[in-house]
Amino acid sequence: MVLDPSEIQSEIAQLETRLQEMRAQLDASIYPSPPSSYPDNKIPWTMPSSTAFYNNKFRADAVRSSSLHALLLLSDSALPLGSFAYSSGLESYLAHNKPLRTNPVTSFHRFLKLSIASLASTSLPYVLAGYRQPEDLETLDNDLDASTPCIVAQRASVAQGRALMGVWERAFRVSFARPGGTDASADVAVSAIDDFSDALKSTFDNADELGPMGHFAPLWGVVCRAMGLDLQQTAYIFVLNHAKAVLSAAVRASVMGPYQAQNILASQKLQDTIMSRIEREWDTEVDQAGQVVPALDLWVGRHELLYSRIFNS
Amino acid sequence: MRQPAMPIRSPFESSIAKPGQGTVVLSLLPPNNPTLTTLTYKYPLKLVPRSGGFTPSPESSSLSESCPSRPVHLYLLTYGGGLLPGDHIEVSIKLDPRTRMVVTTPQGSTKIFKTEPGNSDCPNVIKGHRKQMPANPHLSDMSQQSLDVKIGRQAALCYLPDPSVPFQNSRYAQVQTFTVDAAAKGDQRSSLCVLDWVTQGRTSRGENWNFRFWRGRNEIWATNEITGKSRLLLRDSVILDDETDDLNDSDESNEDMPSQAGLLPLNIIQERTRPHGVVGTLILSGPVFESLGSYLLDQFTSQPRIGSRNWSSESSSAPESSPGMKGDVTWTAARVRAGFVLVKFGAKDFETAKLWLGGLLREEGTIVREFGEEALFCL
Numbered sequence: 001m002v003l004d005p006s007e008i009q010s011e012i013a014q015l016e017t018r019l020q021e022m023r024a025q026l027d028a029s030i031y032p033s034p035p036s037s038y039p040d041n042k043i044p045w046t047m048p049s050s051t052a053f054y055n056n057k058f059r060a061d062a063v064r065s066s067s068l069h070a071l072l073l074l075s076d077s078a079l080p081l082g083s084f085a086y087s088s089g090l091e092s093y094l095a096h097n098k099p100l101r102t103n104p105v106t107s108f109h110r111f112l113k114l115s116i117a118s119l120a121s122t123s124l125p126y127v128l129a130g131y132r133q134p135e136d137l138e139t140l141d142n143d144l145d146a147s148t149p150c151i152v153a154q155r156a157s158v159a160q161g162r163a164l165m166g167v168w169e170r171a172f173r174v175s176f177a178r179p180g181g182t183d184a185s186a187d188v189a190v191s192a193i194d195d196f197s198d199a200l201k202s203t204f205d206n207a208d209e210l211g212p213m214g215h216f217a218p219l220w221g222v223v224c225r226a227m228g229l230d231l232q233q234t235a236y237i238f239v240l241n242h243a244k245a246v247l248s249a250a251v252r253a254s255v256m257g258p259y260q261a262q263n264i265l266a267s268q269k270l271q272d273t274i275m276s277r278i279e280r281e282w283d284t285e286v287d288q289a290g291q292v293v294p295a296l297d298l299w300v301g302r303h304e305l306l307y308s309r310i311f312n313s
Numbered sequence: 314m315r316q317p318a319m320p321i322r323s324p325f326e327s328s329i330a331k332p333g334q335g336t337v338v339l340s341l342l343p344p345n346n347p348t349l350t351t352l353t354y355k356y357p358l359k360l361v362p363r364s365g366g367f368t369p370s371p372e373s374s375s376l377s378e379s380c381p382s383r384p385v386h387l388y389l390l391t392y393g394g395g396l397l398p399g400d401h402i403e404v405s406i407k408l409d410p411r412t413r414m415v416v417t418t419p420q421g422s423t424k425i426f427k428t429e430p431g432n433s434d435c436p437n438v439i440k441g442h443r444k445q446m447p448a449n450p451h452l453s454d455m456s457q458q459s460l461d462v463k464i465g466r467q468a469a470l471c472y473l474p475d476p477s478v479p480f481q482n483s484r485y486a487q488v489q490t491f492t493v494d495a496a497a498k499g500d501q502r503s504s505l506c507v508l509d510w511v512t513q514g515r516t517s518r519g520e521n522w523n524f525r526f527w528r529g530r531n532e533i534w535a536t537n538e539i540t541g542k543s544r545l546l547l548r549d550s551v552i553l554d555d556e557t558d559d560l561n562d563s564d565e566s567n568e569d570m571p572s573q574a575g576l577l578p579l580n581i582i583q584e585r586t587r588p589h590g591v592v593g594t595l596i597l598s599g600p601v602f603e604s605l606g607s608y609l610l611d612q613f614t615s616q617p618r619i620g621s622r623n624w625s626s627e628s629s630s631a632p633e634s635s636p637g638m639k640g641d642v643t644w645t646a647a648r649v650r651a652g653f654v655l656v657k658f659g660a661k662d663f664e665t666a667k668l669w670l671g672g673l674l675r676e677e678g679t680i681v682r683e684f685g686e687e688a689l690f691c692l
Contacts, residue, residue, distance in 0.1 A: 142544065147549075150645060150655070289550065291552065298658070307620040
């Protein structure tokens with residue numbers, strides 16, 4: 001493959017801006033402050049700086065240097081992770097709380113709040129740890145597997161984790177893992193995924209059931225780092241994607257219509273909820289992660305007992 | 314009397330231990346004689362052993378070839394029957410290969426006494442005995458309990474305590490770590506049965522999840538004694554936090570508001586445990602509890618499907634009578650990794666949960682057969 005000089009030049013410019021950006025990130029990599037939940041502070045996705053809006057000129061560099069592209073890829077509901085197959089306990093919750101169905105939307109709001117709190121307390125620490133220490137991926141995977149209390153949740157997490165591995169290897173890796181290593185921060189993550197992938201494949205046929213599993217949360221953290229997202233984006237998008245999946249499940253379970261779902265998704269309340277949960281778990285070590293909603297474990301575990309089901313969890 | 318392999322520690326050594334610490338080592342002396350080679354404890358903790366109460370008969374035991382040893386019963390007590398703010402209980406137990414131990418709490422539920430908000434004085438229970446609380450109220454006034462049990466190969470632990478009952482405004486954290494021998498395979502493996510449950514408080518006084526903080530963490534690690542490597546096999550962690558610290562951090566004078574602010578719609582813990590008044594976890598592993606685990610899984614999967622229609626009008630009420638079918642207990646059982654069976658349950662109150670779980674365990678019979686009726690003392 002031969003690139004023409006102008007392409008190479010733009011590539012170089014892009015790499016240089018990325019390099020600068022990642023160096024800046026590396027400097028701030030101690031991440032001393034949690035993300036702020038105040039709306040007037042910076043929101044976690046870094047859009048091109050506000051000057052881009054004042055100048056009417058399209059600034060390609062600014063878009064390139066931000067991780068906007070990767071961010072949009074990862075937040076796409078068409079990202080083939082199979083998230084649509086899981087309701088994260090919503091279906092079971094509805095079946096267990098029939099009397100509440102007189103007002104399904106209120107009941108759903110309660111579930112969404114519980115679900116986000118639970119996800120943030122159980123899985124988010126693993127996302128953050130995966131991002132912060134990609135080299136620990138295998139240990140994180142083992143510990144998360146040990147902390148997953150039921151088969152239903154384990155299946156959902158592993159299926160999505162392996163799907164993410166698949167998307168990374170077959171689609172993203174070519175574009176985001178650049179050989180030559182101009183970007184040390186992402187390279188650590190890329191090699192961690194490669195190692196983990198090898199470990200996953202080599203123990204796949206092994207009868208030893210304690211081999212690597214490929215859980216979703218720690219992999220998400222590592223993949224986001226490999227794709228150049230910062231930690232706040234990684235955490236926010238993880239929780240937001242979960243909220244999207246639950247809302248999408250609610251639409252398909254006839255709890256509400258699609259406009260109402262988008263209304264909730266767009267609401268400031270949801271943003272505040274997500275922010276406050278992330279802020280709360282920002283410094284939670286993985287061994288301190290735990291279930292804050294015991295009732296949710298019961299609903300998810302009892303999903304298997306539903307007479308009819310449209311979701312896998 | 315024969316000289317034991319390991320000299321019995323001087324009882325005076327216990328004075329070296331820090332308050333609330335206790336150490337127990339259970340060894341098997343030849344030919345088949347379980348002996349506590351170490352037993353130390355310090356106020357406010359008390360450990361009382363009792364042995365010889367029950368002998369599993371080789372023919373009734375499912376593991377007759379391994380010739381199970383007599384279980385030793387250990388009572389876990391605290392003065393006052395509960396934990397005060399700032400109390401730290403640390404119990405360390407080592408079960409040598411082929412020994413068996415039953416641990417119960419004969420005082421009834423572990424009461425977690427309340428934390429006086431912003432009160433730097435010692436609570437005026439048992440004058441002067443408890444240590445002074447350090448200045449920082451947020452960390453110091455937490456009651457803590459840690460239990461560390463090393464279970465050798467073919468050894469078995471049966472730990473079915475009463476639930477912990479956190480009083481209004483109490484704060485409590487508990488860590489229970491169980492370590493098994495990673496090298497043991499098949500019937501050589503260590504066995505354990507651990508129950509951990511928490512209630513909404515004193516219902517007679519109208520308490521309904523009104524405590525500040527309760528966390529229970531149970532971890533099972535496999536350690537290979539030759540290589541020294543440890544691996545986490547299972548972690549069960551429940552955090553019930555009313556999250557008022559977040560709101561009141563800046564405003565200390567507001568500290569005693571939450572009790573009056575009970576008029577708020579629902580506190581966070583109520584919201585997250587609703588509709589249950591007690592939640593808990595039962596962890597089973599190893600050859601001794603294999604059949605019990607399978608039984609519980611069968612009971613779980615044979616529960617009636619949720620949302621199914623009963624087409625025949627005169628349905629047989631036979632399955633309803635089974636203890637696993639009680640409608641007022643919501644539970645789930647799963648065989649998770651490494652052969653562990655994890656049961657999680659929620660029930661409307663303590664009595665319901667106790668009857669349900671006690672019923673299941675008695676009906677299956679493993680615990681009574683291997684450890685005696687006294688192992689189910691709390692159920």
